[in-house]
Amino acid sequence: MSSDGDGDMENQAELEEKTRLINQVLELQHTLEDLSSRVDAVKEENLKLKSENQVLGQYIENLMSASSVFQTTDTKTKRKGSKGARKD
Structure with a gap:
């Protein structure tokens, strides 16, 4: 009878x-689903922010090209670049 009791206890432990x-x-699985959803949301937000960043970059570029202050800075930068490229 003790062997049956041991078998039942083993079966119960296995169960x-x-x-x-x-x-x-x-x-x-639930944790993985949650993380996957979070990754998708972050990817979507990242794409949105990249798009907004491009728009802002273009806006700033347009403002800079319309401003005489930045146009003179551009010429100074070009001059520095050409001096740096020259070998003495």
């Missing part, structure tokens, strides 16, 4: 272990 593992797998 509990399987149940624990199944619950852990389900929890990990």
Whole structure:
């Protein structure tokens, strides 16, 4: 009779272990789904911000080209670049 009791206890322990593992797998699946959703949301936000950044960059470029202050700076930069390229 003690062997039946040991067998039942082993079966019960195996069942509990399987149940624990199944619950852990389900929890990990939910965590993975949450992380995947978060990654998708971050990617979408990143694309949106990149687009806004391009618009702002173009706007700033247009403002700079319309301003005489920045046009003189551009010529100074070009001169510096040509002096740096020259070998003495």
